[in-house]
Amino acid sequence: MLTLENAEITQDGFSLSADLSIAPATKYAVIGPSGAGKSTLLGGLCGFIPITKGRLLWQGRDITDAAPGARPMTMLFQDNNLFPHLSVAQNVGLGLRPDLRLSAQDKAKVATALSRVGLDDLAVRKPGALSGGQQSRAALARVLVQARPLVLLDEPFAALGPALRNEMLDLVHELVTETRASLIMVTHAPEDVRRIADQVIFVANGQAKAPQPAAALMDNPPPELRAYLG
């Protein structure tokens, strides 16, 4: 269980307040108007934006000031999820060991993850030689080997076409279900919410509301959400 306790996340004069909990093995969609603070919420959870008030707790332990790499989560950003000078296998391997001193066992794990996302043949390629969809798969393979209890997505598939994007979302859905990780995913599209989310965190007016069941909320949105969905 990850808990934001009366938290305030502040960056460049913008402040987002949040008081909510993330349950294990559950999929959350973060929706809300542009500039409402969706990315700020994820940045605060990940440790890139300071939590200026309140606490962030993981299994009851305070991780408010923990370094990004020391948190129980992994995050995919909108871009730059891979190092272009390293091979796909090396990029994935960094998820296991930051110094890339991989044991035979580690290498086997990397190979398994790459084969799971369908990139067996492209392990030695560099990201520049891959298509957009393949690059997303490589990043997901790294998420897989990291095996963190929480996976955060800040619209990493925004640049892909609709069909490819759905393919990636389905793959993410499968992967987090397999690893029993929780998923927190920023999205603009109501159909994404219906596609994979169990719960919705609605962000508006500088506040991240407590999660609500996705299906019920989307069928019967409150006025604020209705205004956003249009």
Next chain:
Amino acid sequence: MALRPLAISTKPGISAAALVVVLIFAALAAVASRAEFSSGLGPADWAAIRFTIYQALLSALISTLLAIPVARALARRRFWGRSILVTLLGAPFILPVIVAVIGLLAVFGRAGWLNAGLSAVGLPNASIYGLHGVVLAHVFFNLPLATRLLLQAWHTIPSERFRLAAQLNLTPRAVFLGLEWPMLRQIVPGTAALIFVICLTSFAVALTLGGGPRATTIELAIYQAFQFDFDLSRAAVLSLVQLGLAGTAAILALWIIPLVSLGGGRDRPMQRWDARGGGQGVLDVCAIGIGAGFLMLPLIAVVWRGLLGLPTTPASVWQAAATSIGVALISVTLLLVLVLPLAGWIASARRGGIEGVGLFGLAASPLMIGTGWFILINPVADPFAFALPVTALVNALMALPFALRILVPPLRDTVQVYGRLSQTLALQGWPLWRWVILPRLRPQIGFAAGLTGALSMGDLGVIALFADPDRTTLPLQMYRLMGSYQMEAASGAALILLVLSLGIFWAFDKGGRWNADA
């Protein structure tokens, strides 16, 4: 809570900065301890100070003024070989001073091509020694630099303005006053200031083409006080004068010096619709022709005379060449050890201004640092045994400001773009350097290393203070050959030095780019 964008450890950077400061200030303190201010400055010292400022002013003015028509012509003309010429404008940066001097002597010297031409038509010969020789050599080095800076500035004028000017059918004069003059007014003072600062600390040019009571720079006077009179006090006083003068000028000029882009790229000729008239065309052809000739002729002379002289070069030249390669490689290593942590610190710091550390190397004269370390080493060991390490170290310090300018911007970009990813993967310390920073910066590291190697290979500075007959570098050996009027052998040595300098630059630069991924 302050979040840093990337977990680059600052300790090595701060240590490197402290080391640079200590190395320079230890030398300064040693020099100051020997200076007897009671004796004051003699008339010869004042003459050196006056000459230093006067020649630097002249060099800056002439280089900048001549660069204006050349840069203008290059900006608005497209012709075959233009890009090669623009690339060649960067060559003087890695060209050893003493090699250029040999080339200039071959063209403008007593028995040079110019005087041969003058004699043929019955005119009196020109002399290259003294003030005009020093200024000529400085213009040779700095006209290309000024031209590159001005050309960059020309390209900052939006081409839409030139389109508008063409539509309004403005006269060349109107284009100049309306479009080009406002740009020049911004860039010319900084360019001239930069050249002025560079020429203030000129040593090798003054050593070879100047000299005598009427053409001695402060740097040369330090050398003479040290070498001929072994007057440490006078050398020390002059070092302090030099530091004050160059330091003040560097700090003042810092405000107006433009950013020097050392890379070759991004030079796209602009589409221009004006200056179609015959008069303007003739003007541009003349400017480019004279500029290119002034740059190319001495280089051609070096190669030509060098090939002739190569068979006569003694074995000592080859031995010195081997020493020079060693010194250059040590210098590159020292530079990288200093500059990488420093750049990492500067790039991840929130406040700017730390780059100033590198400028110490520019303001402090190499001979002052050399003199200081001579004084420090002298009581405990034979300073001459340390000639080569001190030379390598001083060369690395000289290259530091340039290397910082090359490395800090791309390192900032890397922090910007890959900082978050590195942090989520808990990359820090050596793995961060090994897997992210070094591979991302490889082209720039190669370029900086190549520049340092070439600079060190061709440097005739500190080594002149320390060297004994057994341990010399190639530039010094070449200077000795010139001093004993063995011009053929010196020309051969010049060609070897030219090839080595360009070669070490090429090898590092190419090594950095080889197989590098975007």
